Amino acid sequence: MHPVTRVKLSFMMFLEFFIWGAWFVTLGTYLLSELSTSATQVGVAFLTQSIGAIAAPFIIGLIADRFFPAQRILGVLHLLGAALLWYASITTDFDTFYPTILVYMVLYMPTLALVNSVSFRQMQDPSKEFPPIRVLGTLGWIVAGLTIGWLNWEQDGNLGLTFRMAAIASAVLGLFSFDLPHTPPVKAAGKATVGDMLGLEAIGLLKNRSYLTFFLASVAICIPLAFYYNFTNPFLNELGMDSAAGKQAMGQMSELLFMLLMPLFFVRLGVKKMLAIGMFAWVVRYVFFAFGDIDTNYWMLIGGIVLHGICYDFFFVTGQIYTDNLAGPRFKSAAQGMITLATYGVGMLIGSLLSGVIVDAFQTSGGGHNWQSVWLIPAGIAAVVLILFLLLFRDRNAGQEATEPQPLNTASGQIKVTSLP
Known part of the structure; x- marks a missing residue:
């Protein structure tokens, strides 16, 4: 790859x-403290991510894959996004x-x-070349x-x-996108089925019990x-942690x-062990949050944040590789689209x-929350999922090939995986 291209990408x-x-991490705190919303409304606001994840395959499948260069669509979407964020x-x-x-x-x-396509x-x-x-x-x-x-700012x-900081960055990326390498459509313009866009052609993988x-x-x-x-950011701010958003960056x-x-x-x-360790890390993280505080158990709060690396990499990245290995050459992209729709959708x-x-x-009379009770609920959910997974997952059909990482499918020049950092 040409060095200039590498720098641009x-x-x-x-x-x-x-x-x-720039805005997603502190969204809950912003809504609760500055717009005086309820926690239910915070959940509804974060729900927009799932709606976007469900809509994304339609936009990619109907437009980017078939009609217009990816870098131009990227530019237009970010310019529109800049206006909306402002x-x-x-x-x-x-x-x-x-x-x-x-x-x-x-x-x-x-x-x-x-x-990713570009x-x-x-x-x-x-x-x-992609990881760096x-x-x-x-x-x-x-x-x-x-x-x-x-x-x-918190x-x-x-x-x-x-939101204004994100809007400025979005405008910069929108304009910069038109100078990115040309990335034309990879499919001929024509009819696209709903199943194609949602990755449902890979649904046969579900016949494998594991x-x-x-x-x-x-x-x-x-x-x-x-x-x-x-709710991590509102939780940390309510406890009185300084620069909570900065502390949360330790997770990344x-x-x-x-x-x-x-x-x-x-x-x-x-x-199997990688996936299980990832799920167990979720349990430990929420237990740390439940019993952590700003004084003697401050280390639990930091530990819960730092566990993000294991929680995300061991489960989600391992899962993407496991899916890729089982899918076979024909259904690799479709399988990634299906698992993304199921999880983030x-x-x-x-x-x-x-x-x-x-x-x-669990809101208290003083306007705070009983966070210990709140965090023990996701800890319990994660524990139940872990136990059922250990009992039912056998991986009989994946064989040895699923024990070593393989690069995700890039045959079409794309990877339809939506992931949070």
């Missing part, structure tokens, strides 16, 4: 995730804010697949969190500025995942570390609805 990936991390920053009530952020997420979620089409060996570029995305998320903490009640177990576990584990993304730092160590763990542990949707209701149910 890295800058694109940095901005892509900087934009998301407008969101000046809204004063939830009834105006919600439809704005809903439309924004419907436009933003497809860009996660588009930046990247892979420029690579000769994606398994080696993708890691800039995680770095962008980290820088966004550290910036919010450094500027003290404590000063200025979280509306996070894969069905993994698939259902993936949906179920995303329910407690929603608790983390939706641990993700980088465990991503580098994953090949070693794969060889020694295999798929269905699983996170259920979790977002449930988490808000539960947090509201």
Whole structure:
């Protein structure tokens, strides 16, 4: 790859995730403290991510795959997104804010697949060339969190500025996208079925009992995942943690570390143990949050954040590799699309609805929350999913090939995997 192309793709990936991390991490705190919403409304706001994830395959399948170059669609979507984020920053009530952020997420979620498409089409060996570029995305998320903490926007009640910061970055990426390498459609214009766009042609994988177990576990584990993304920042701020968004960036730092160590763990542990350790980490994380505090048990709060690397890499990245290995050459992309729709679409949707209701149910008379009771619920859900997974998952049909990592499918120049850092 030409060095200039590498720099362009890295800058694109940095901005892509900087934009998301700039407002998403502190969204719950912003809504509760500055728009005076209920926790249920916070859950509904985070639900827009799931709606966007469900809509993304239609936008990619109907437009980007068939009619227009990916980099131009990326540019248009981010320019529209910049306007919506700026407008969101000046809204004063939830009834105006919600439809704005809903439309924004419907436009933003497809860009996660588009930046991957643009990247892979420029690579000769994606398994080696993509990770150093993708890691800039995680770095962008980290820088966004550290910036919010450094500027003290959480404590000063200025979280509306996070949307403006994201809007400026979105406008920059929107304009910059038109200078990215040309990435034409990979399919001829024509009729696209709903099944093609949602990856349903890979549904035959569910006939494998162990894969069905993994698939259902993936949906179920995303329910407690929603608790983390939706309410960790409000929880930490309510406890009085300084620069909570900056502290949360340590979760992405641990993700980088465990991503580098994953090949070693794969060889020694295999798929089942990797997935089980990932789910067990969810249980430990929520127990830490339940019993952590700002004084003597402060280490539990930090430990719960740092466990993000194991929670995400050991379960979700391992799951993507496991899916890729079982799918075979014909259905690799379809299988990734199906598991993404199930997790970030269905699983996170259920979790977002449930988490808000539960947090509201444990609100105290003084306006705070009984967080210990709140966090023990996702801990219990994750524990049940782990136990059922250990009892039912056998992986008889995957064989030895599923014990070593393989590069995700890039035959078409795309990877339809939507992932949170």
